[in-house]
Amino acid sequence: MLGKTAGGLYWMFRSLERAENTARLIEAGFRIALTRSNDTEAEWRSVIATSAVQEMFDEKYQSYDSTNVINFLLCDVANPSSVYSVLKSARDNARLVRTAITTEVWSAINGAWMLLSDRLKKPISETDLPDVLASIRMQSALVRGALYGTMMRNDIFDFCRLGTYIERMNCTARIIDVKYYSLLPSPSFVNSTIDNVQWETVLRSVSAHRAFRWAGDGEYNAPEVATFLILDGRMPRSLTHCSTQIVASLGFLAKEYDTHQPCLGMAEQLRTRFNGRDISTIFEDGLHEFVNSVIADIDKLGYQIEQDYRFNK
């Protein structure tokens, strides 16, 4: 496979995952805005921070009100991380790698672009927002479904999955990073409503509030929520799960190409950081520091994958 094609597949699925994650973040933020108007601005501020677009946002707007944030994150063509921009990038990359994907996958991403680019052309009203967000997630699911249902399990598939899981892991880590203070066990906060809301929002932004209720005894407390997001391998957006999938995909590539690249070693090391860990030891080492170094490692890993598989040169 061409290095450029591997890169195109990787970025196509990173962009698509990004679109979906941003939609989730907005959904969680919007819920706070509707139910707890006092916390709205702080919540939007953390959504913007999680998306790593704070500087650009502050240049453009004075206040973190819902309309500004929503339209900046959904429709703003000048924001390279807006859902509109990342969908365009996903679709451009899909055109680039048209010969590597099935007609079904192409048709799904092209259909997603046609539908959503049209909807995101104008600012989204609060009335339309739930529908638009649902649409983004649904379209993303259609592409994923086409990928899983129609593609060969070969190097092409591995690069698609790498893009998805690197982006997803990055996003979950950022959510934890921005909200880490609310995830720390602190006797003074126990069972306060504020914390319950924070935890619920965090879980909602990874679409895991329902899963969380079923996975444990349904009690919200900081260690349980943090464990769920970081260490629970069953949760498809947890750091553990993402790193396991990354190691698996790089392992398949190593086998298929019969070479052992540095990125596999790096991924395995990253995976080890969650192996057999207990959340209390992570708290002892410092949750903030832990997550920060994980984010740095994901960035390094992404860069190494690009090098090892010659995406650019």
Added chain:
Amino acid sequence: MNKNDLHFSEMGRDGSVRRPYLQYENWLAQQQNEQLSKKANDAEAFFRQAGITFNVYSDTDAEERLIPFDLVPRIVSNREWAKLTKGLEQRIRAINAFLHDIYNRQEILRAGVIPTELIAQNDAFLPEMMDFTPPGGVYTHIVGTDIVRTGEDDFFVLEDNARTPSGVSYMLENRETMLQMFPELFSKIRVQSVSDYPKNLRRSLAACAPACANGRPSVGVLTPGIFNSAYYEHSFLADQMGVELVEGHDLRVVDGRIAMRTTCGYKNIDVLYRRVDDEFLDPLTFNPNSMLGVPGIMDVYRAGNITIANAPGTGVADDKAIYSYMPEIIQFYTGERAILKNVETHRCSEPQSLQYVLDNLADLVVKEVHGSGGYGMLVGPAANKRELADFADKLKARPSNYIAQPTLSLSTVPIFTEKGLSPRHVDLRPFALVSPNGVQIAPGGLTRVALTPGSLVVNSSQGGGTKDTWVLED
């Protein structure tokens, strides 16, 4: 009397249906207009969803457009097709012989059959190709000849398109669309299949591989990238052949071969089906600013270590001045009379012809010698006085840049409109593959149709549409 009535109607006229269209007309008579309207919309949605688009650039933004598709097929009988293909084969063999001669002994110039300055002053002539024979001796691996029809037995070649002809993806996608929309038609009427084209293209290219190719030749399609207007076709053909779609920056010279950057290092390419013009192919040899080509590819080529399809420099055989000599060229290399007719062509470089063209401008079509895509041409009968006068000035300023032809009465085939069928002018571009094993012509082609009533300009860049082209089995 309606002016359209003067033209040859391929479906037939005055209630008498021509033989190739009998079965289709029979079926059509039983269809409801609303039903057909719905199918026409379905087809458009299908093209959009499949991304079968071409890019148009305005000042502000790139836009993806559809080429309009008409659902009434253009139907050719097997007998008509046999005659056409015989003529095309003859012409394409002559073109390859001509190119080899021009780039080697130049016997046709020595014999005085065509004037030397036509080659010497031709921008498409590449001195780098002199005294060199491409692998397999093939210059034009893919040819898309433009043909027009004016009567029952009157077929004319309009252009030879020996550089990098496009449009074959429409031949294939139009058929796919018709099969999806009207499956029952194809069980009633025996239409020759075109779906083997990608397989044949790959085989034909592989058969032209250089001697250094080991085992199964590795083929690649070279595209300028996703912003090129024909990108869809490039990706479609690579996908259908099962070969890599590469851009210039994916390639480089490694140990005297052209190699592509893969996830596991550099891998050799034996045959490059390039959809990049000569000028941009090699910045070391041609346009130094080109980012689309591969620096050094011409050296590799001349060393015989890669096949470039079509060969660089084939444009010298398909400009409109050389075209006017095609009957002589065919005679010279095959010893036969041309089977397919040439359109009478006045070379404005000749003073007598120039005078004739200026005197009869309102009745003629004037084209640039190197023009394509319907740009820079004058359709005399459709032009007003002002436009005629302006064009006359251009002609006088640079006569050798132009040729003129009579306004042909192009045949019509009906298109489907909300009000029923309505005749429109068409042309035809069949696609031929050339390899050491011979010339192979796909039984079909691209029928382009002028959608404006009475218009003779079928180019998609000028608002033309396309039709499926059927060659019947019996």
